[in-house]
Amino acid sequence: MARRPTARQQLETLSAKFEPALQAAFLAAIDDLRNGAQIGRIAERLERGDIDGALRALNIEPAAFRLFEESNREAYIGGGIATTNGLPALRDPSGAQVVFRFDARSPGAEAFMQDLSGRRITRMTDDILVAARQHMTQGMVDGRNPRSVALDLVGRINRATGRREGAIIGLSSSQEGFVATARQDLLSGDPSRLRHYLGLGRRDKRYDRTVLAAIRDGKPLMRDVVDRMIARLSDSYLLLRGETIARTEAIGALNASHRESFEQAIASGNVRRQDVRKVWRATRDNRTRDTHRAIGDESVGYDELFSNGLLYPCDPNGPASEVVNCRCSVDYRIDFFANLT
Numbered sequence: 196m197a198r199r200p201t202a203r204q205q206l207e208t209l210s211a212k213f214e215p216a217l218q219a220a221f222l223a224a225i226d227d228l229r230n231g232a233q234i235g236r237i238a239e240r241l242e243r244g245d246i247d248g249a250l251r252a253l254n255i256e257p258a259a260f261r262l263f264e265e266s267n268r269e270a271y272i273g274g275g276i277a278t279t280n281g282l283p284a285l286r287d288p289s290g291a292q293v294v295f296r297f298d299a300r301s302p303g304a305e306a307f308m309q310d311l312s313g314r315r316i317t318r319m320t321d322d323i324l325v326a327a328r329q330h331m332t333q334g335m336v337d338g339r340n341p342r343s344v345a346l347d348l349v350g351r352i353n354r355a356t357g358r359r360e361g362a363i364i365g366l367s368s369s370q371e372g373f374v375a376t377a378r379q380d381l382l383s384g385d386p387s388r389l390r391h392y393l394g395l396g397r398r399d400k401r402y403d404r405t406v407l408a409a410i411r412d413g414k415p416l417m418r419d420v421v422d423r424m425i426a427r428l429s430d431s432y433l434l435l436r437g438e439t440i441a442r443t444e445a446i447g448a449l450n451a452s453h454r455e456s457f458e459q460a461i462a463s464g465n466v467r468r469q470d471v472r473k474v475w476r477a478t479r480d481n482r483t484r485d486t487h488r489a490i491g492d493e494s495v496g497y498d499e500l501f502s503n504g505l506l507y508p509c510d511p512n513g514p515a516s517e518v519v520n521c522r523c524s525v526d527y528r529i530d531f532f533a534n535l536t
Contacts (some may be wrong), residue, residue, distance in 0.1 A: 202453070210442070263316070345419055457527050473525050477491035
């Protein structure tokens with residue numbers, strides 16, 4: 196008989212299945228936002244010093260992420276079905292097998308999706324707006340051409356692909372800060388700042404010789420060259436963000452549906468809450484947080500928090516420092532010797 200996959204193995208298999216779709220949906224939403232921006236109006240508002248008006252012309256709306264929501268829902272339902280299908284056989288007092296099916300329309304499942312659209316996607320779009328405001332404000336401080344600032348925001352069209360590339364829209368506010376610092380470093384002509392740019396892991400290394408030549412010759416880089424370098428850096432950060440969001444959301448949805456499966460089993464009356472315990476399973480490699488590695492194999496009651504303050508891995512109510520990029524799983528264990536009613 197084939198061995199039943201562990202929660203860790205099941206999580207890895209399902210995550211590998213759903214992450215690509217989530218990442219593609221996120222990037223499609225960013226393309227939609229970029230294409231929906233009114234470049235001329237943004238430039239005109241920036242010319243007047245009206246940053247709020249320029250932000251409105253970006254047309255950043257949560258509705259752009261509807262496909263992302265749907266991909267997240269598919270991951271959530273897929274995780275719930277896999278969990279209920281993988282439960283060991285339970286029998287009622289008469290000896291008949293108890294059948295569990297994951298209900299994607301349960302109050303808990305609906306609450307998860309409402310939280311996704313009502314809080315997490317809103318938080319994502321709000322951060323995109325913060326990044327855009329930072330970029331516009333710095334552009335005004337530097338005295339840059341308003342249309343150039345607008346094009347940096349929405350990206351410039353690659354004639355070969357027909358897509359906008361090198362945009363600020365889609366980056367997190369912290370990533371925008373990294374990009375802004377890199378631009379200043381490259382334009383400074385200061386050897387130490389140019390070397391700082393060469394230390395960025397996400398840079399396009401094809402330009403390294405150009406930067407090294409500028410350091411050697413003591414000459415500043417041309418602005419058009421800097422624009423191309425920064426565009427590549429922005430694209431790299433966007434891909435990184437897409438990967439991070441897809442991984443976090445996929446594993447978050449799977450862990451949430453895992454718990455919801457047990458909530459439904461408890462609600463059915465066939466499992467008692469007090470008979471369920473959970474065990475944190477940390478991913479044991481050098482990318483795992485110390486706080487998560489430290490609680491590997493920690494066992495607590497079903498409704499208790501783990502010692503890192505989370506109800507389960509990727510708990511949406513936890514701080515980003517404990518949730519983003521988490522790859523941990525949780526095992527739920529039922530005392531099958533308890534009386535089932």
